[in-house]
Amino acid sequence: MGSDNTGEFDLIARFFAPLAAPDAYSLTDDAALLPAIPADHRWVVTKDAMVAGVHFLPDDPADLVARKLLRVNLSDLAGMGARPVGYALATAWPKGIDIAYIDAFSEGLKHDQHHYDVTLVGGDTVSTDGPLTLSLTAFGTVGPSGPLRRNAARPGDDIFVTGTIGDGMLGLRAAQGLLAHMKDADVAYLADRYRLPQPRCDLGAALAGLAHGGMDVSDGLLADLGHMATASGVGMEISSQDVPVSATAIRVLNDLDLDLKALFTGGDDYEIVFTAGGEHLDAIVEIAQRTNVPVTRIGSVVAGGGVRLDGAEIDLAAGGWRHF
C-alpha cells in the first residue's frame, strides 16, 4: 500500500504497540512469549472471530466493537473458570477505512485492558476488499482445581445462571433500530447489553473446583443447556419463572407480543450457566456477593438427557443451535 498511513507497520506502531506488554516480544519479534505461570497451572485459550454485518452492525461505534470482541473471548475464558492474562489480535481492515475508526477501536481495547487487567501480546494487521473482519485469541490460566467443563454436570446438581437472560437478543433489535417506538431508556439499556457484554471473569475463576458443569451462555440459554446436557450425559430441567430476566426485557417482550421463551432461545447473553451440588449453596452465595454478580438457581440436573422447560421437552435442533 506504499507509504500511506494505513501501512501495517504504521498502524501497529501508532495504535497497537502502546497496548502491548513490553515483555511479550511479539511486536518486535516473530512471536509472543507468554508469561511464566506456576507449575500446577495450565493455559486456557479461546479464539472468536467477528465480521461486520454478521456479528456486529457496520455503524456500531468502533470502541464498542473492539470491547465486545475482547469481552466475548473473556466470557469463554470465564466459562472455563480461567483467569484472563492476555490476547492476540488479527484485524483485516477494509481498504480506505477511516483512521479515526482504528483510533477509536484501539481506545476501546485500551479501556478494557485496564478494566480486565489483560494486555495485548501480538497479532497481525492486514487489509481486505471485504468487510471488517476481526479475530481475537485470549489466553487465561487455571489452577490445580482445573477448568470448568461442560461434561461434568451430575444428576442432583442445582443449575445456576448469572445476570439476566435475553437482554442481548432484544438488544440486537434495539441496536438495529427495530424498537424505536419504545422508551429511550429501555432501548438504550438493551442496546448496551447487546454491544457490551459483561464477562463474569471473577465469578468464573472462583467457581473452579466448586461447580461441576460450567460454560458461558452465548448461543441461547436452552441451546447451551442442551450442549451441557449432551456433553454430560444428563437431563436439564428448568422453570421459566425461575430464569432471571430484566424488567426492561419483560416490558419490551409484552410490547412485541413475544413469549418469555423467546428470551431463552436468543444469543448474546454472555452469562455463565453452571451446576453444583446443594452442599455448595452457601459458598455460591458468598462468591456471588464477593464478585458482585447476581446468581440465580433455575433448575435441576436429572438422570437421562435433553432439556425440559416447565416440564415440556425442548426441540434443541429448532431452538438456537445455529448463530449465523
Added chain:
Amino acid sequence: MGSDNTGEFDLIARFFAPLAAPDAYSLTDDAALLPAIPADHRWVVTKDAMVAGVHFLPDDPADLVARKLLRVNLSDLAGMGARPVGYALATAWPKGIDIAYIDAFSEGLKHDQHHYDVTLVGGDTVSTDGPLTLSLTAFGTVGPSGPLRRNAARPGDDIFVTGTIGDGMLGLRAAQGLLAHMKDADVAYLADRYRLPQPRCDLGAALAGLAHGGMDVSDGLLADLGHMATASGVGMEISSQDVPVSATAIRVLNDLDLDLKALFTGGDDYEIVFTAGGEHLDAIVEIAQRTNVPVTRIGSVVAGGGVRLDGAEIDLAAGGWRHF
C-alpha cells in the same frame, strides 16, 4: 443460516473435529486447554491472518492455502526457536462456498498436522459477505535457553540464512501466470515455493541457546535484516554473491532482466536468518546436516547501524518494509 450444510456446527463436526486433539477440550468446551509443559519451558504464540486476493490467490488450491496458513505461522515459531505444539483456527467462509473447498482445506491441514506433529486445539467458524478470511494462532514451546530474539545480534557475529532466497517472490509471479513463457518445470518449482513454504522448525529449535539474533525471513531479506539491525542496534553487511539463490531463480531473473537484488527485496521466503559467534561454526554445520536444511554464511554483524549490500547502504524505507 438455518439447517443447510454450511452451518457452523455441521462444518466443525464434519471437517474440523477430526483434526482436534481430544484432550484440548475446545471443540466441546468454551476454550482449549494447552498441554502441561516442563516448569522451565515457556509458551510462544504467533498469529497470522490471510485474506483471499491479498495473501493468496482465489484460485490457489484449497489444501495448499490451508497448508501455507499453518506453515507461515510455524515459520514464525521457528524464527523464535520454538518447537510447535498446536494451533487455533478462525475461518470466515464466503456465503455459498463450495463444501468441496472446505473439505480440501481440512485435508491440507490434516496432511501438515502429521508432518509437523501439531494438532488443532480450537477456534471459530463464521460466514462473511467478503472474501475468504483466515486467521491462525500457533503455539510452541521454548526451553530454558529461551527464544531466539531479533535484538540479540552482536558485532563480530557471522550472519547465516537457510535455504534459498527469492524463490517465493518469483513464485508469486509464477502462480499468477506471469511466467507462462518460461519452462514448465521452472514455473512449477517457483509456484510451489510460493504456495508451500518450508518452515525450518527443527533447525530453529536447535539454534536456541547457540545463535544470537534470529528471525524468519518473510518481508524480504534486506527488510528483515533491517528489522534485526534496528532491534539489535548493530549494522549488517552482506555480499550478494554469498546469498544462496536457486538455479531456477537465476534463470528466471535473467529472462525477466531483473537485478539479483530483486530477490532480496521480495517476500514470502519463510527461511531463517540468524547470527552467531564464529566459535559456533562447527555446531551450526552439524545442526544443518542433522536437520537437513542448507545453511549459508552471507555476511557479518558490525558496530553501528543499517544494512549494507556489497558495501552500499540500503534504503530500508524503500525496500520491502510493507507487504500489503
